[in-house]
Amino acid sequence: MNQQLEETLARYKGERGDLIPLLQEVQTKFGYLPEEAMQGIAKFLRLSESTVYGVCTFYAQFKLTPVGKHTIKICRGTACHVRGISRILNEAEKQLGIKPGETTSDLEYSLETIACFGSCALAPVMVVDETVYGKMTPDKVTKILKGEG
C-alpha cells in the first residue's frame, strides 16, 4: 500500500485544500480509508491525525472500514416503511449475518440503509449495486442473494 500511497501523494502539492481530493482518491484506490493511509496523508499535509480522522468521520462518503464487493441498500423512506421494508431489512440482516453499516467477513456484501430512492411506486425497494429491486418480499431477498433474482 505504501508505494501506491506515495504515488498518489506525489501528484499533490501538500496544501490543506488537497485533503478532500486526496481522501477521495485514496478511497477509490483501496475501497476505503486504511488507518495507515490516513496517517500518511496527515503527515504529508502537516495536519494532526485527529484532524484528518475528524474530516473522514464527518463526511458520510468516507469509509473507514473495508466495503464489500457488492453493496445492498435498503430504503428507509416513508413509502417503503409503510409497505413493510422492515421485514426486508430483517431478512437481509439474517441472511448476511450483519447489520446496516457492516460488511460480511468474506468482503462480499456491505449492508446500508438509505433515504428514499425516488422509486416509491415500487416500494418496498432494495438496491444491489446499481440494480433496483421493487415490490420486495423476504423470499425475493433470498433469491437475489443466491443470484437467482
Ligand code: FES
Ligand atoms: S420511500 Fe423507498 S423509494 Fe421512496
